[in-house]
Amino acid sequence: MQNRNSTAARRASGRRHPLASVALILIGLLTTGGAYALLSTTASAESSSDSSAAITEGQKLFAANCATCHGVNAAGTAEGPSLYGVGSASVDFQMGTGRMPLAFQGPQGAQKPPQFTQTQIDAVAAYIASLAPGPAVPDEKWLDGSGDAAAGLELFRINCAMCHNIAGAGGALTEGKYAPALQGVEAKYIYEAMVTGPQNMPVFSDLNLTPQDKANIISYLKFQQENASGVGGVDLGGLGPVAEGLFIWIFGLGAIVGVTIWITARPN
Amino acid sequence: MTTAESTATKSGVKAAGGSKFTSAAASYLDERTAISGITKELGRKIFPDHWTFMLGEVAIYSLIAILLSGTFLTLFFDPTMTEVHYDGSYVPFKGVEMSAAYSSTLNISFDIRGGLLMRQVHHWAALLFVAAIGLHMLRVFFNGAFRKPRELNWVIGFVLFILAMGEGFTGYSLPDDLLSGNGLRIIDGMVKGIPLVGTWVSYLLFGGEFPGGVIVPRLYSLHILLLPAILVAALGLHLLLMVINKHTQYGGPGRTNDNVVGVPVMPNFAAKAGGFFFVVFGVIVLISTFFTINPIWNYGPYDPAPISAGTQPDWYIGFLDGALRLVPPGWEVVLWNHTYSFNILAPMIIIGIFILLVLLYPFIEIWVTGDKREHHIADRPRNAPVRTAIGAAGVSFYAVLWAAGGSDVIATHFHLTIEAVTHTLQALLILAPIIAFWITKRVCISLQKKDREVALHGYESGRMVRLPGGQYHEVHQPLDDYERWRLVDYHDYKPLMIRPGADGKIKFSQRLRAVVSRWFFEDRISPATPKELEQGGHH
Ligand code: HEM
Secondary structure, three states, rough: OOOOOHHHHHHHHOOOOOOOOHHHHHHHHHHHHHHHHOOOOOOOOOOOOOOOHHHHHHHHHHHOHHHHHHHOOOOOOOOOOOOOOHHHHHHHHHOOOOOOOOOOOOOOOOOOOOOOOOHHHHHHHHHHHHHHOOOOOOOHHHHOOOOOOOHHHHHHHHHOHHHOOOOOOEOOHHHHHHOOOOOOOHHHHHHHHHHHHOOOOOOOOOOOHHHHHHHHHHHHHOOOOOHHHHOOOOOOOOOOOHHHHHHHHHHHHHHHHHHHHHHHHHOO | OOOOOOOOOOOOOOOOOHHHHHHHHHHHHHHHHHHHHHHHHHHOEEEEOOHHHEEEEEEHHHHHHHHHHHHHHHHOOOOOOOEOOOOOOHHHHOOEEEEEEHHHHHHHHHHOOOOOHHHHHHHHHHHHHHHHHHHHHHHHHHOOOOOOOOHHHHHHHHEEEEEHHHHHHHHHHOOOOOHHHHHHHHHHHHHHOOOOOOOOOHHHHHHOOOOOHHHHHHHHHHHHHHHHHHHHHHHHHHHHHHHOOOOOOOOOEEOOOOOOEEEEHHHHHHHHHHHHHHHHHHHHHHHHHHHOOOOOOHHOOOOOOOOOOOOOHHHHHHHHHHHOOOOOOOOOEEOOOEEEEEHHHHHHHHHHHHHHHHHHHHHHHHHOOOOOOOOOEEOOHHHHHHHHHHHHHHHHHHHHHHHOOOOHHHHHHHOHHHHHHHHHHHHHHHHHHHHHHHHHHHHHHHHHHHHHHHHHEEEEEEEEEOOOOOOOOEEEEOOOOHHHHHHHHOOOOOOOOOOOOOOOOOOOHHHHHHHHHHHEEEEOOOOOHHHHHHHHOOO
């Protein structure tokens, strides 16, 4: 599904501004602070997506914020892909995690604090969904983390770990792209990421991973974050041996060398 | 604190009169084992009081922590690959099929009191052990403490380093989790990359097609039996040779090639060292209490299908992984229907040569300098500029490979592209050692020049004096004898001269040796001679 013509757009925008990395770091820092405050107030999806008032409101917001890149009718331009058939799930994910509106052209659109309220996001999502059918925002019942974590771990290992790291710590892809860390990502966005396949992530359709499979993956990720990290103490970012090695050299051996200097020091 | 200065001579010490029982027990033991001679010798052993001399001890103490915690682990670890259904308290694995090795490691972590702490002590101590050996080795290298009569001990020490890496790798593979399985898969690939025998050796190792069902028990025998036995034996030999050869020491008045100045082991040093043991142990246990290491429950049981992003080995294996990661693409060659994987062979050969060079360095230097005398005074690194520079080049070569082992983490954390990181490191692998060599040598030589200046003319005091004739002159403060000794007490090597052999010919090896020797010593700065010192004082 979702045969995105965005690859062409991405390729056309392969250049990277020299300050891009600086900006990325800044954005990363800002996101951590901002995202939590805003995301924690998720409105319930009760504002019915069919309501034509919402659609009109969404269309206005779209024209003001998104049309420059995605075209007035969301049919796509050289700057951004067509949004026909991406569904409300994609809009909710992209706007809710602050990826859209895209801040600048880079190897990968980064997350930043979302610029819109959930009601506004729902309105735009309703507008895009009204253009052509596509994956909808997931039902709450898949998101409560009550699935089978053991099955979820197995699915995660097979389908996601090669990009996101086995502990969900994130990983490098080619040409400056990266799979982000999954710690602290809301259940809704995990589901939406799987059904829409943002940017370089593949789409996991319902034929590929059933909604129950997706719920299991979410349950595993939630279990892992809430219970498994921190069992043995501070987990050093879940980065594994690289972090452990740096830690023992700097703090372990560092502390001990400090003591040796102290022991052999002569009073002056 | 006073530094009891005494020289290591063989004067006897009268046994202190203890209680009746202890002296009776002591003489009982002594009559049967002659142990008093040994304790006397050890007790009188002199230990130099500079912090760099304690790094080896750090290694020994972490080894003790490893042995103790490892013994605890053997009580609960099941080294087999029998398939079991997990039935412990970690919810996401309920009923999951896994090997008994992985399941028992989970049990150690979650269901055995103190088990997780012991696992973490064992693993953190292992990292510290190898790190301490590494730093200790650098100390020995840069002080020239590997020179005669200690060449053999350098070799034994380096073998210990390799054994420790072997212990670490085999241990890391035991829990049979996803990361350790990925590591074994890489070893499997490397073995299979060896021409002709590779595939058969791999079959032999894994008892058939990878991963098979026998590798964990086999690694287990290596890990808890064979390697520790060799390691402890080699360590014993290492320490014995150290006692026989005595420590090197930094130069200074009263410190000569024939004595060792410092504190005798008994009682002061033993007390300090005993305390230090608890410090090292305490640091290890504190780290293990507060910081996770190898959270195998995050990784899941080994299964050849899934691969995780950011799979790395422990730090001491990282340079090998890095070497593999830096190989440019397309190095497989197909010849007569056989694929030759130079992407694997080249790093193996290069690392093999590197290891051999480090192992044999003392003999290489002896060959170059032609120096057959004994050395007990540690060189200040600046006084051996080329050796120090070679060391710096070696360290940077290793460091680049090491960094390459974490190239993906570098890329994501500094928002760089993985290609840029890889290409930069590829260039650095060749450039960094050259640059490091050159800079280090220059720095050493300038430091030597400055020492010479100071030894001859004293320190600049910053006090300007106007002479009767109207000239200005800065007063230089002369050094005291201790300081001056430190600055001028080193050997002035000269490049070897080529001499024709008995048959009047100059052999090629002679020429080569002369060339290397000239390269070693051409830019040397001679220490200030007593005559110069005498003149230098007044001018
Ligand atoms: C220099 C010596 C040694 C080093 C560097 C070393 C290193 C390691 C490492 C890195 C692991 C993986 C631990 C983990 O699960 O995170 C391990 C596991 C293990 N080691 Fe050692 N080890 C050494 C000596 C020993 C000795 C002497 C014993 C036995 C007396 C031992 C018994 C074990 C056992 C039973 C395991 C598997 C249990 C587990 O993984 O939790 N080790 N070792």
